[in-house]
Structure formats: C-alpha cells, structure tokens
Amino acid sequence: MQAVYITSYVAMTACGQGNEALLKALLEQRSCLKPAQLIQPGFPTYTGEISTPLPNIQGSLKAFDTRNARIALAALDCQKGAFRAGVLSAVESYGASRVGVVIGTSTSGIYETELSYQQYETCGSITEGFDLRRQHAWIATAEFLKKELQLTGPCYAISTACSSSGKAIAAGQRMIASGLCDAVLVGGVDSICHLTIHGFHSLELTAEDPCTPLDQNRQGISLGEGAGLLLLERECREHCQLSLLAYGESSDAHHMTAPHPDGEGSKMAMQSALNRAGLQAEEINYINVHATGTRLNDQSEMRAMASLFEANIPCSATKGITGHTLGAAGAIEAIISLLALEYQFIPGTCGLKNLDTAFKNHVVSETLFDQKMAYVMNNNFGFGGNNVSLIFSRFAAQKEMPHV
Amino acid sequence: MSNSLLAVLGCGISFQSADIAQALAYENADMKTDLLPANLRRRTSVATKMAFAAAQRACESAAVKPSELSVIFTSALGEAAITDQLCRDIARQDFPLSPTKFHNSVHNTASGYWSIAVGSQHPAMAMAGYKDGFALALLEAWSQLHTIEKQILLVCYEETPSDLLLPDNQWVACATAFVLSSKGRNGLSLHMPYCITDATKSDQLDDKKHSPALAALPLYDALTQGNSGTIQISPESDQTWFIEVTNAHA
Numbered sequence: 001m002q003a004v005y006i007t008s009y010v011a012m013t014a015c016g017q018g019n020e021a022l023l024k025a026l027l028e029q030r031s032c033l034k035p036a037q038l039i040q041p042g043f044p045t046y047t048g049e050i051s052t053p054l055p056n057i058q059g060s061l062k063a064f065d066t067r068n069a070r071i072a073l074a075a076l077d078c079q080k081g082a083f084r085a086g087v088l089s090a091v092e093s094y095g096a097s098r099v100g101v102v103i104g105t106s107t108s109g110i111y112e113t114e115l116s117y118q119q120y121e122t123c124g125s126i127t128e129g130f131d132l133r134r135q136h137a138w139i140a141t142a143e144f145l146k147k148e149l150q151l152t153g154p155c156y157a158i159s160t161a162c163s164s165s166g167k168a169i170a171a172g173q174r175m176i177a178s179g180l181c182d183a184v185l186v187g188g189v190d191s192i193c194h195l196t197i198h199g200f201h202s203l204e205l206t207a208e209d210p211c212t213p214l215d216q217n218r219q220g221i222s223l224g225e226g227a228g229l230l231l232l233e234r235e236c237r238e239h240c241q242l243s244l245l246a247y248g249e250s251s252d253a254h255h256m257t258a259p260h261p262d263g264e265g266s267k268m269a270m271q272s273a274l275n276r277a278g279l280q281a282e283e284i285n286y287i288n289v290h291a292t293g294t295r296l297n298d299q300s301e302m303r304a305m306a307s308l309f310e311a312n313i314p315c316s317a318t319k320g321i322t323g324h325t326l327g328a329a330g331a332i333e334a335i336i337s338l339l340a341l342e343y344q345f346i347p348g349t350c351g352l353k354n355l356d357t358a359f360k361n362h363v364v365s366e367t368l369f370d371q372k373m374a375y376v377m378n379n380n381f382g383f384g385g386n387n388v389s390l391i392f393s394r395f396a397a398q399k400e401m402p403h404v
Numbered sequence: 405m406s407n408s409l410l411a412v413l414g415c416g417i418s419f420q421s422a423d424i425a426q427a428l429a430y431e432n433a434d435m436k437t438d439l440l441p442a443n444l445r446r447r448t449s450v451a452t453k454m455a456f457a458a459a460q461r462a463c464e465s466a467a468v469k470p471s472e473l474s475v476i477f478t479s480a481l482g483e484a485a486i487t488d489q490l491c492r493d494i495a496r497q498d499f500p501l502s503p504t505k506f507h508n509s510v511h512n513t514a515s516g517y518w519s520i521a522v523g524s525q526h527p528a529m530a531m532a533g534y535k536d537g538f539a540l541a542l543l544e545a546w547s548q549l550h551t552i553e554k555q556i557l558l559v560c561y562e563e564t565p566s567d568l569l570l571p572d573n574q575w576v577a578c579a580t581a582f583v584l585s586s587k588g589r590n591g592l593s594l595h596m597p598y599c600i601t602d603a604t605k606s607d608q609l610d611d612k613k614h615s616p617a618l619a620a621l622p623l624y625d626a627l628t629q630g631n632s633g634t635i636q637i638s639p640e641s642d643q644t645w646f647i648e649v650t651n652a653h654a
Contacts, residue, residue, distance in 0.1 A: 001551050001552065041499075042499065097601070106510065106511075110487070110491070113487075113491055113569070114491055114494050114495070116568075117491040117492060117494065117495040117568065118494070118495045120495065120568060121492075121495040121496060126568060132481075132565065132569050132570045132611065133480075133534050133611050136481075136569065137480055137481060137532065137534055138480070138481070138482065138511055138531075138532030139480070139532050139533055139534050139537075143534070152601060152643070154540060154543055154599075155533070155540075156531050156532060156533045156537070156540040156541075156544070157531060157532045157533070158529065158530065158531050158532075159482070159510070159511030159512065159530055159531070159532060160510075160511070160512040160515075160528070160529070160530045161510045161511075161512060167529065171529075171544065171547070174547045174548060174551045174552070175547055177551050178546070178547040178550040178551050179550075180543065180546075180547055194494045195487075195490055195491075195494065195501075195506070195509070198494065198499055198500065198501045198506075199490075199501055199503075199506030199507075199509070200506075201500065201501075202499075202500040202501045202502065202503040202506055203503045203506065203507065204503075249527035250525050250526070250527060251516075251519035251524060251525050251526060251527065251528045252519075252520075252525070253519045253520050253522075253523050253524055253525050254520065255520065256507050256508075256513075256516055256517065256520065257507045264525075265525060268525060276552075382510075382512070383507055383510050383512065383516060384510065384512040384513070384515065384516020384517075384519070384520075384528065384530075385516065385519065385520065386512055386515075386516065386528055386530075
C-alpha cells in the first residue's frame with residue numbers, strides 16, 4: 001500500500017497545549033499524572049487531566065458542546081492554529097470533498113450523558129441541550145471536527161477501545177491508497193469520565209499511585225485524556241519529512257478483556273505492519289509500546305516483542321507521562337513516535353524503577369538523545385483483543401531541538 | 405479504481421421483534437444464533453445477539469467459514485442498553501460498577517465477541533456514523549477490499565435507545581449483514597458507494613424517527629431479490645448516499 005505523508009500533527013494532553021508541551025515533558029521525563037480532580041471517585045487514583053482552560057463550543061455548533069469536543073477544539077486552536085491551517089491548505093489543494101475525517105474514541109461525549117443522568121436522578125429531567133447525536137453518539141466529535149473545518153469528505157468514528165485511534169490512522173492510509181480521499185484528518189479524542197474511572201476500577205485494573213508500565217511492581221493503569229490529530233496527505237509538502245509507511249491489524253480471538261498470554265495477536269499485528277512496510281524487524285529503530293501498566297497487558301506485549309525483535313532494539317512506554325488516554329492513546333503515541341523521529345530521541349519510560357525481570361527487550365528507562373532513526377513502530381491494543389501496529393518513517397534531515 | 409466491483413456472496417437479517425419482522429415480511433429474521441456460546445448468551449445485549457444472528461445467516465448463505473473473514477461492524481450507538489444501565493448506576497452512585505457491564509459497554513463488544521466465538525484473528529473494525537453509518541461502512545469495506553482484504557463480513561446493527569437517551573424515539577431494532585468479496589463472480593455486485601451533496605437540503609433529520617440500521621434494508625431487499633439498479637443507502641438529507649447494484653445473470 002502506498003505510504004502517505006504526515007504534513008501536520010498536534011497533541012493536546014495533560015502535559016499542556018500542543019506538541020511543544022508534550023515534547024518538553026518527554027525530554028524531562030516528567031509525569032503529568034496527579035490525584036484525580038475532575039471526578040473524585042472515592043478511591044485513590046491518579047489521572048492525566050487537561051488542566052488548562054478549554055474553549056467553549058459556540059455559535060452554530062453549540063449543540064456539539066462536550067468536554068470531548070472542547071479538547072478537540074483546543075487541539076485545533078493551540079500552536080496558533082497551526083493544525084487548522086494545515087487542514088485548510090489541504091482543502092485548498094484538493095477540495096473539501098476530498099478531505100475525510102476518521103476519529104477514534106472510546107467514550108465520545110459520555111461525560112455529558114453522565115451529567116444528564118445525574119440531573120435526571122436529582123431533578124427528574126435531563127440536561128437542557130443534551131443532544132444524543134451531537135454529544136453522546138460515537139460520531140459526535142468526528143462530526144464536530146468535520147463541520148468546524150467545513151470538510152465534506154467521508155467522516156466516521158472508530159471505537160475499538162484502546163486501539164481506536166491507531167485504527168483510525170490505518171483507515172486514513174487506506175482511504176488515500178484506495179483513492180477515496182486525497183487527505184484525511186485522523187486521530188483520537190477521549191475525555192475523563194465516570195464510566196472509565198469506575199469501570200477500570202471495577203476490573204481491578206487501576207493503580208493507586210501513578211502508573212509504572214513495564215515495572216516489576218506495576219499495579220495497573222492511570223487514566224488520561226487528550227486529543228491527537230494528524231493530517232495524512234497523498235502529496236508531500238515543503239518541510240514535510242514524515243510518512244506513515246504501513247500498519248498491521250489483528251484480533252486475539254481469545255478473551256474480551258484479557259490479552260492472549262503470549263501476545264499472539266499483537267505479534268501478528270506487528271509482523272503484518274513489518275511485511276507491508278517491506279522491513280525486517282531489525283530495521284526498526286524504536287518501538288513505542290502500548291504497555292498500560294497492568295500485569296497481563298505488559299507481559300503479553302513483551303512476550304510478543306521478544307519473539308519478534310532482537311534484545312538490542314530499543315522500546316519504551318510513555319503512559320507514565322500522559323496517562324492512558326484510551327481511544328486517543330493510538331494518536332497521541334503516534335505523535336510521540338513522530339516527535340521522536342523528528343528530533344531523533346528515544347523517550348524514556350517514566351515511572352520505571354525496576355524492569356520486570358521477565359522482559360528481555362531493551363527497555364529505555366532514561367531519555368536517549370542524538371539517535372539515528374529512520375523507522376519507528378507504535379503499538380496499541382484494546383478490549384476485544386483488538387490490535388494495531390503502525391510504522392512511521394522520517395526521510396529528511398533532523399529538526400533542530402527547540403529550546404524547551 | 406472507482407469502477408471496480410465488489411461481489412456479494414451472502415446476506416442475513418435479524419429483528420428484535422418478531423412482530424415487526426413479520427409486518428415487514430421478513431422470514432428467517434429472529435435473533436437466534438448458535439454461534440454465541442450459552443454462557444455469553446445470557447449476558448449479552450440485544451444489539452450483540454441481533455448482530456450475531458444476521459452475521460451467521462450471511463455467512464451461511466455465502467457458504468463461507470466465519471473464521472476466514474475480516475469484519476466491519478457499524479452501529480450509531482452500539483451497546484445503548486448497557487450504556488443506559490451504567491449511566492443510571494453512575495447517577496445513583498451505585499458503585500462499584502459491574503465489571504461485566506463495563507466491558508460489555510464498549511463499542512466493539514459485538515465484533516470482539518464475534519472474533520472470539522468464531523476464532524478469527526483477522527482484523528475487526530467497530531465503526532460508527534449516524535444516519536449514514538451503513539453507507540460509510542460500505543465505503544470502508546470498499547476501501548479495505550481494494551487495498552488489503554479479500555473477503556469481508558459487514559454487519560450493521562442498532563438497538564432501540566432508552567427514553568432517557570432519546571425520548572419518544574421510534575427506532576426499530578434490527579441488524580443486517582453482508583459477505584463481500586474483492587473477487588468478481590457471476591451474480592450480484594456492488595459499485596463504489598457515492599454521496600450526492602445538496603446544500604439546499606437540511607441535515608436536520610428528525611433523530612427520533614430515523615432508525616439508523618433501517619438504511620440498510622433497501623440494499624438487503626435488492627440483493628435478496630436479485631434486483632439491480634441504484635439503491636439509496638442513507639436517508640435523504642444534505643448528504644445522501646447511493647450505491648449501484650449490478651446482476652451478471654440479469
């Protein structure tokens with residue numbers, strides 16, 4: 001399948017607004033997890049929440065107003081609207097009907113649905129302005145972005161839990177390769193909500209302290225929230241030096257919440273991405289692993305990693321910095337992989353003290369600078385045994401590290 | 405590329421209500437499926453049961469093994485009933501939540517259980533549009549079959565949402581499923597779905613009336629009756645989707 005260019009990308013995370021805030025936290029290995037604020041669930045847990053004020057959704061799109069849509073709007077508007085400008089130049093080049101939108105999310109605007117139900121419980125009426133289609137439905141944030149940017153190409157949402165936005169990026173490449181679109185806005189958006197905080201707690205998967213992926217003593221996940229948006233294009237643009245080479249997808253066919261113990265499905269996704277990219281495993285310079293910080297997930301993924309990659313190929317996990325942003329994790333970690341390629345560094349594994357002795361791969365604990373990397377892989381796996389692996393490449397000179 | 409065809413190998417349908425199925429003159433359209441293991445049947449939703457029943461019928465009519473197919477499941481709301489129950493539990497602070505309800509609330513519950521039940525390690529897509537969710541799933545199928553996949557099972561399903569989610573709605577709970585192939589065969593074929601944009605028409609459809617999964621019925625009817633022609637696959641609005649069906653035997 002033809003590679004597609006990544007001409008613009010932006011992340012809105014607990015680290016702050018835009019790519020620079022995320023890059024700074026990655027370079028400093030600074031965890032942005034704090035005791036849960038937005039929702040205080042009655043048990044100790046840390047979350048990666050966006051603490052900067054979010055813009056309101058106003059005017060003709062007010063019906064779409066949710067925390068999720070606000071996070072998406074903040075991503076469009078931060079960095080002086082650089083991502084929005086990128087989308088607009090794609091519209092100028094190809095026409096609005098040739099630009100598609102595919103957004104991954106695991107809970108869409110359910111935070112507002114929860115508030116509406118709470119009001120119904122106390123007052124007997126749902127929230128005024130509650131709009132099922134524009135707030136709660138899976139499509140809500142994708143449709144908001146489509147309307148906000150006045151795009152008229154195909155627009156849909158993908159919701160496969162924690163692999164959602166990795167799969168959205170894959171779908172964007174397909175839509176360009178098959179000729180349906182010339183550019184696709186892909187990515188993921190998810191906000192903190194009661195459902196996931198209490199839900200993961202009920203499955204005994206949340207950590208009391210900030211999560212420590214890949215650590216011998218890891219206790220579970222810390223939830224996060226955020227948006228990662230990427231613009232995929234058929235044509236290269238000036239200054240563009242990044243591309244999506246290939247993806248691989250698979251199903252575990254094993255269990256709804258537990259991954260296959262040996263990571264059979266995740267190995268298949270990684271192998272399939274390598275095959276499509278025409279690369280050998282040893283050509284990958286760095287892997288951003290899914291590593292949520294639960295006992296079973298990390299074990300399953302690292303067994304798959306050990307069966308595919310020699311022990312010298314570096315990998316790391318970054319959820320100790322951002323939290324697990326669920327449906328947005330694929331896109332945010334894709335952006336971390338792109339930052340690593342652009343600035344030629346390997347982020348460390350924030351929170352890691354003692355690597356699980358069962359893990360045989362080269363897990364990078366402290367950030368490594370001055371790397372020579374051309375190919376980076378990014379893994380995401382979700383409930384239902386839903387797996388996706390992406391391979392990005394850098395084909396031009398290294399960017400100068402900004403003063404952060 | 406846009407002229408290349410998809411072969412239709414099989415179709416299936418399922419309704420929650422036997423009365424509605426009968427009123428609409430569909431036979432073999434109940435929620436029965438033997439692919440859903442008994443221990444799961446008790447705790448899965450109407451949405452998942454309907455999706456399984458339609459999908460099983462489509463695979464049987466195509467005479468293909470379900471484990472050999474990649475899948476695309478599309479639904480506007482997915483597990484609406486379980487989501488409604490969980491939001492009520494949250495509003496009443498009835499914690500801890502049920503862990504089973506929680507993992508059965510994800511949008512890829514139906515597609516996840518399907519891949520487990522049939523033992524398929526092929527990719528599983530769980531996507532959503534709204535009124536045009538079926539059309540976009542056909543487009544996604546077209547995109548997959550023209551790049552990486554050879555055969556796909558597409559399932560379009562929808563429960564009736566609760567009154568708190570959508571008061572006084574008239575949604576009909578049903579599912580349709582189609583087995584599609586990139587290899588042309590004699591018989592029924594689909595062209596690439598296309599969208600007609602008409603800015604003079606409103607996008608303000610009455611959400612209460614338009615049951616998203618019903619948008620698949622005209623195509624299901626055309627395919628099961630062997631009819632060719634242009635089929636509308638989303639309700640009329642500012643962006644209305646169509647698909648051409650050809651019949652090599654006709």
